[in-house]
Amino acid sequence: MIRFLAKRIGQAVAILLGVTVVTFVLSFLMPADPVRMLAGRSATPETVESIRRELGLDQPLPVQYVKYITRLVQGDFGRSYRQKTEVSALILSRLPATLLLLLGAIFFELLIGMPAGIFSATRRGRPSDNWIMAFSFAGVSMPQFVIGLLLLYLFAHMLPIFPLGGYGTLNHLVLPALTLGISGGGWYSRMMRSAMVDVLRKDYVRTARAKGMTERRVILVHALRNAILPIIAMIGLDIGIFMAGAVVVESVFGWPGIGQLAWQAIQMVDIPIIMGVTLVAAIGIVLGNLLADLVMPFLDPRLQLE
């Protein structure tokens, strides 16, 4: 267990380092010049140069990178070019909203995806299976802003149950989380269905039936325990993806998450924020996967931590 964790932490450091290199290089390959964005159109060349020096952007890229990493190791994410505040403070201020939306989204994804997938698998090839899979396909293919606006229209305008947007109470969370849940739940239901169809063919399912177990127990205990691993792996991935924020949904619902922060930063070429958000997302993905890997051996004892 300790060896496993040590190995994984080593891998994580390598991955994060790689991510910083790639993001750093990509940020400077962007056609826009952060200094010009900051200085505005009417700035004189002198002003531009002084800002450039001030931000340290006049130095060669490798030097900038080394400086950045040195500060990063000390826990300093740098300051936003524009807002002049600490990037870490900006991200931390957005983290609660992001984590809340992450939990809500995964909750709805599972709530929608798992029953739909299980139900579909047990009725493979019948009309109900086809209908559910058609709906899941619709959920997967519909753009999130369409789902979001549809939900807003139905449950905030026509039936004013939930607020139109904003952040604060649990009521504010429902619609944005549900939007992500419908969108991602489609994937979950497909994954669940195919894993379940596969497992239902196994000999041990026949054994469970031969023991006189109810069909409900056969499916929800004997088969599900075996079919759930891909779902766990997917949750691990989702944690990472949602850590980077859900840009579209945050915009539609005015949700103050990391996604909006990232979106504004990209528009302004605010490189320290872009770097910070990317790192947080990368950490999210690493942690999500680690979490999944830690949980899986408890569900399937054949998997050993290595």
Add this chain to the structure above:
Amino acid sequence: MTGKETPAPAETVLAVRDLTVGFATETGAVRAVESVGFTLRRGRILGLVGESGCGKSVTAMAVMRLLPTPPAFVESGRILFDDEDLLTFPENRMRTVRGNRIGMIFQEPMTSLNPCFTVGFQIGEVLRFHRGMNRDAARDRTVEVMEGVGIGAAGSRVDQYPHQLSGGLRQRVMIAMALACDPRLLIADEPTTALDVTVQAQILNLLAQLQERLDMSVLLITHDLGVVAESCDHVAVMYAGRIVESAPVEDLFTRPAHPYTYGLMSAIPRLGRRSEYLPTIAGMVPSLDHRPVGQCYFAERCPRAGERCFREIPPLTSRRENHECACWNPHDA
């Protein structure tokens, strides 16, 4: 067991009558099992023998009512278990039979156990479900049952997972699971096929011992005539979905009547008998959707086939006491 003294005719535990099972396929319905009938008495072991695809497993699954429906459907017949027709049971009543009054073990102990649960959980589940035991009671009884099927260190093995056990042990776990509720009938579908030869013998001995100790009836499904000779009291030979011969084991081996059985017997290699090559039965079993109509299914491959064999299906008729054969031109006629 051969040579075992036969008590007065024991009560009938399982009687299958005229069972026909069809499967709906894209090209139409096919029959996997046709007019199959046999009787299994208390405390006896009945062997159901045949090549793969002859319908012996389908018959077993039909008795358990575990055939996937659709595509499978029972066209006709009765399955009398303790004088009640299982085919008339509603599903929830059938569940009180499965794993409780009828236990079943399967060919592949590797894949027949659930990899995600301890063997103790999987055996104990039967006791909790059918006997209403709580977890502790079920666990204690599980350890007893495991010891009863010759699993050493049962107290610690009870918490192990299937992948931590050898093939022979896993099959013992399967047997423990099937016998936990002291069933009247055990259906063993190729219980030794996937095991090493030495382990095979152990498992067969175990089954024979348990059968005697628990006074249980066993329906033993196998393609292995050696297994039959070793364990069964009575044998039914299946070919292409039909029973072609049914006889006490000794009688079948010394005086096979059906040409198919006869061919099988001469295809068994024997020590000390040198020959250039092993006799075989020419041709192949007709596939499900290409079975000839209105004639003996074996006729094409039969060295004794006459003109009538291609015109009429031979019925299973009694030849001697307890010895039935479905052939127009049997051996020793």
